[in-house]
Amino acid sequence: MGQTYLQLRLDLAAALSGFLDPSEAHAESIRWFEEGLGKSRSWVAAHGDEPVPAELRRQVSAWVRRRRAGEPWAYLLGWSLFRGRRFQVTPDTLIPRPETELLVEAALDVGTRLGVDRCVDVGTGSGIIAITLALETDWAVAASELSPGALAVAQANAGALGAEVAFQGGSLLEPVPDPVGLVVANLPYVDPADGPTLQRELSFEPSSALFAPDRGLALSTELLRQAKARQASACLLEIGAGQGGELCRRALGFGWHKALVHQDLENHDRVLIALG
Ligand SMILES: C[S@@+](CC[C@H](N)C(=O)[O-])C[C@H]1O[C@@H](n2cnc3c(N)ncnc32)[C@H](O)[C@@H]1O
Numbered sequence: 001m002g003q004t005y006l007q008l009r010l011d012l013a014a015a016l017s018g019f020l021d022p023s024e025a026h027a028e029s030i031r032w033f034e035e036g037l038g039k040s041r042s043w044v045a046a047h048g049d050e051p052v053p054a055e056l057r058r059q060v061s062a063w064v065r066r067r068r069a070g071e072p073w074a075y076l077l078g079w080s081l082f083r084g085r086r087f088q089v090t091p092d093t094l095i096p097r098p099e100t101e102l103l104v105e106a107a108l109d110v111g112t113r114l115g116v117d118r119c120v121d122v123g124t125g126s127g128i129i130a131i132t133l134a135l136e137t138d139w140a141v142a143a144s145e146l147s148p149g150a151l152a153v154a155q156a157n158a159g160a161l162g163a164e165v166a167f168q169g170g171s172l173l174e175p176v177p178d179p180v181g182l183v184v185a186n187l188p189y190v191d192p193a194d195g196p197t198l199q200r201e202l203s204f205e206p207s208s209a210l211f212a213p214d215r216g217l218a219l220s221t222e223l224l225r226q227a228k229a230r231q232a233s234a235c236l237l238e239i240g241a242g243q244g245g246e247l248c249r250r251a252l253g254f255g256w257h258k259a260l261v262h263q264d265l266e267n268h269d270r271v272l273i274a275l276g
């Protein structure tokens with residue numbers, strides 16, 4: 001890898017284009033400089049001919065080797081941004097997805113309209129939903145998670161970001177005391193049958209954070225049932241493309257008064273809202 005910062009960036013883009021498509025490789029090389037090395041484009045323009053310390057060149061070469069094997073950039077970096085905040089991520093946690101911001105926005109909207117004073121984020125992973133809601137509302141926020149590794153990361157993130165969240169280890173709503181208030185969740189919803197066709201990068205994320213039985217519907221269905229039985233104010237779920245119709249039918253079957261689906265920018269079912 002190059003001796004100067006400018007050369008390093010060109011070499012990096014060339015190395016990445018060996019296994020990413022060219023536009024992706026260019027964007028990632030800029031991202032690596034900004035997020036991984038803390039060097040903005042304007043910094044490189046001004047200081048591009050300065051020599052790169054050998055240790056840093058070795059670090060970039062090591063990242064390239066891991067990235068070539070398919071490891072996601074967020075795991076190499078150790079953090080990812082969600083709604084402008086930095087969250088630690090590890091192989092125990094799902095990497096935050098931009099579409100989960102739609103779920104958070106829907107939760108803020110529904111919770112405000114219903115005047116709730118508490119909520120619970122079920123399957124909190126790195127804690128992005130619970131921590132964002134704790135920092136952006138005055139609600140009492142609880143969170144549950146089955147994976148002890150993910151729970152530890154969520155607790156560390158809450159501490160680092162100064163969010164007050166009552167974390168509970170266990171399944172779905174079982175460890176959460178009454179009243180549960182607004183129930184929000186991005187649970188695993190990928191159909192295990194789709195596993196072989198998924199991007200290689202996904203194989204680095206915990207399968208327990210991705211897949212659910214019954215074509216991806218099992219955990220969402222069980223949470224809709226538990227939330228209704230526990231008299232939740234509403235239940236909001238991130239869901240997969242094409243899952244809205246079936247989950248709405250199941251929600252109504254559990255006694256929810258109303259169930260509606262919001263689609264994302266690509267017109268895929270993305271957020272289910274069960275009310276009443
Ligand atoms: C799709 S990930 C989402 C993580 C995080 N909420 C986010 O949006 O990035 C689903 C999470 O649910 C957890 N999980 C799976 N089954 C669970 C269960 N029965 N009860 C609680 N958490 C569960 C997984 O360990 C994983 O952290």
